[in-house]
Amino acid sequence: MTKKKQTKVAAKKADGVVKVALLGFGTVGSSVAKVLAESKFPGIALTHVYNRGVERKRSSAAAKFVPSTAVWTENIDDVLKSNVDVVIELMGGINPVEGWLKKAIASGKHVVTANKQLIAYRGVSLQKLAAQHGVQLVYGAAVAGGVPVIPGIRQGLGGDKVVRLSGIVNGTCNYILSRMEAGAEYATVLKDAQGLGYAEANPSADVDGFDARAKLCILSRIALHAELNPDEVATQTISNVEAVDFVYAKELNCTIRQVSRAQVEGAVVHARVAPMLVPLSSPMAWSHGTQNMVVTSGKFGGDVVFSGHGAGGEPTAVAVVSDLLAVSQGAKAVELPVRKRQVTGEFLAPHYLRFVVDDKPGIVSSIAGALAKVGANIDSLLQRPGYPKHKLPFVVTTEPCLTGTIERAMKSIGKLDCMLEKPLTLQILAAEDKAE
Numbered sequence: 247m248t249k250k251k252q253t254k255v256a257a258k259k260a261d262g263v264v265k266v267a268l269l270g271f272g273t274v275g276s277s278v279a280k281v282l283a284e285s286k287f288p289g290i291a292l293t294h295v296y297n298r299g300v301e302r303k304r305s306s307a308a309a310k311f312v313p314s315t316a317v318w319t320e321n322i323d324d325v326l327k328s329n330v331d332v333v334i335e336l337m338g339g340i341n342p343v344e345g346w347l348k349k350a351i352a353s354g355k356h357v358v359t360a361n362k363q364l365i366a367y368r369g370v371s372l373q374k375l376a377a378q379h380g381v382q383l384v385y386g387a388a389v390a391g392g393v394p395v396i397p398g399i400r401q402g403l404g405g406d407k408v409v410r411l412s413g414i415v416n417g418t419c420n421y422i423l424s425r426m427e428a429g430a431e432y433a434t435v436l437k438d439a440q441g442l443g444y445a446e447a448n449p450s451a452d453v454d455g456f457d458a459r460a461k462l463c464i465l466s467r468i469a470l471h472a473e474l475n476p477d478e479v480a481t482q483t484i485s486n487v488e489a490v491d492f493v494y495a496k497e498l499n500c501t502i503r504q505v506s507r508a509q510v511e512g513a514v515v516h517a518r519v520a521p522m523l524v525p526l527s528s529p530m531a532w533s534h535g536t537q538n539m540v541v542t543s544g545k546f547g548g549d550v551v552f553s554g555h556g557a558g559g560e561p562t563a564v565a566v567v568s569d570l571l572a573v574s575q576g577a578k579a580v581e582l583p584v585r586k587r588q589v590t591g592e593f594l595a596p597h598y599l600r601f602v603v604d605d606k607p608g609i610v611s612s613i614a615g616a617l618a619k620v621g622a623n624i625d626s627l628l629q630r631p632g633y634p635k636h637k638l639p640f641v642v643t644t645e646p647c648l649t650g651t652i653e654r655a656m657k658s659i660g661k662l663d664c665m666l667e668k669p670l671t672l673q674i675l676a677a678e679d680k681a682e
């Protein structure tokens with residue numbers, strides 16, 4: 247930071263009050279107002295609330311947490327041209343937020359945001375701009391909501407060489423899969439999740455892995471110092487996982503979770519968001535409902551586990567307000583150089599393959615033949631009694647092999663006449679992915 251810029255930050259403190267604007271007065275924005283009102287942190291003043299259709303927000307029950315002196319506005323220039331010190335962005339999405347935050351940064355305002363898509367796609371360029379203007383861009387709430395995984399990794403693990411991370415970072419998928427583990431069907435649980443406000447009417451961003459992918463890219467940047475293009479990270483939907491998969495997973499001493507994992511190997515980062523079998527002894531198997539969990543593995547410090555409430559207005563507001571307090575006290579986040587990395591979805595792992603067939607002689611030998619052709623070895627074959635022969639689910643597990651190799655074999659296996667459904671392929675998290 248230049249001498250001139252240090253003076254500017256000090257000047258904000260010298261007048262005794264850090265003036266704060268909220269962009270977005272929805273679930274998290276209104277909770278931030280509540281936390282600020284109830285905690286009454288000295289020297290912090292909420293001076294502006296921006297939202298479209300602002301009168302609707304001003305007359306909402308949550309408006310009582312906003313000081314009577316604050317300006318409510320639907321004109322963004324009222325914030326951008328004001329003397330606020332910190333802009334808290336809680337609207338979401340990339341447009342128009344990116345342009346507005348660039349203007350805020352260029353006019354010397356610090357930015358706090360919980361916006362994972364913005365930070366995953368534009369974080370590096372926004373961070374550079376913030377550095378040029380001597381202000382901070384912080385986003386502790388962008389991954390795992392109320393769990394301080396971002397500040398924890400930045401401040402607490404900056405001294406380690408984190409080589410691998412895996413986590414459950416989408417509470418909606420965790421809610422769905424942990425309810426399925428208890429016996430419910432996917433469609434029923436998804437409907438419940440929508441009723442409870444955990445899942446959108448169009449659940450694709452959650453169940454197809456796009457939300458978790460953005461978070462994985464942010465975690466890779468701060469933990470592995472690797473910049474990944476989110477669009478290049480492999481994702482797999484959880485919507486093909488069925489109740490029977492939990493039955494077979496249990497036989498393998500596992501359960502199923504949507505796992506986001508990344509691992510550095512030289513100049514390449516292996517990264518994938520997918521439903522995976524996790525050992526029942528793994529911390530990830532213990533995470534239920536909307537809880538989030540991230541496990542990092544460091545060369546020097548070993549494994550560290552972060553867990554807690556990954557979403558919800560108030561837990562997320564805690565992360566936002568904590569960022570605000572750090573910025574207002576001049577605390578600077580640890581920044582280490584980040585490099586653009588090539589990404590691959592390939593992992594060397596054992597795989598779980600589930601087939602639903604119209605049972606006929608020779609099916610197993612056809613599957614074994616297709617796997618042998620790509621060099622994949624079968625480790626076990628599971629077939630529970632009690633299912634009808636004309637719609638028989640059974641499972642093959644393989645010894646460790648590359649996911650791409652398995653996918654090649656599954657393409658030809660999927661074409662067998664006896665296959666009633668597209669076969670399901672899941673990685674089985676290996677022992678070294680457990681934090682013990």
Ligand SMILES: NC(=O)c1ccc[n+]([C@@H]2O[C@H](COP(=O)([O-])OP(=O)(O)OC[C@H]3O[C@@H](n4cnc5c(N)ncnc54)[C@H](OP(=O)(O)O)[C@@H]3O)[C@@H](O)[C@H]2O)c1
Nearest residue numbers: 270271272273274297298336337338360361391557558562
């Ligand atoms: N909710 C969580 O648990 C959680 C957890 C971690 C991170 N986050 C992140 O926090 C951010 C906010 O999430 P949220 O759950 O609070 O969302 P939300 O309830 O939908 O609130 C967003 C607010 O911003 C307003 N808004 C959106 N686009 C706007 C635009 N173009 N112009 C003006 N106002 C606009 C919305 O107004 P309308 O009412 O008119 O739509 C709404 O009041 C997102 O980036 C989200 O990913 C949320």
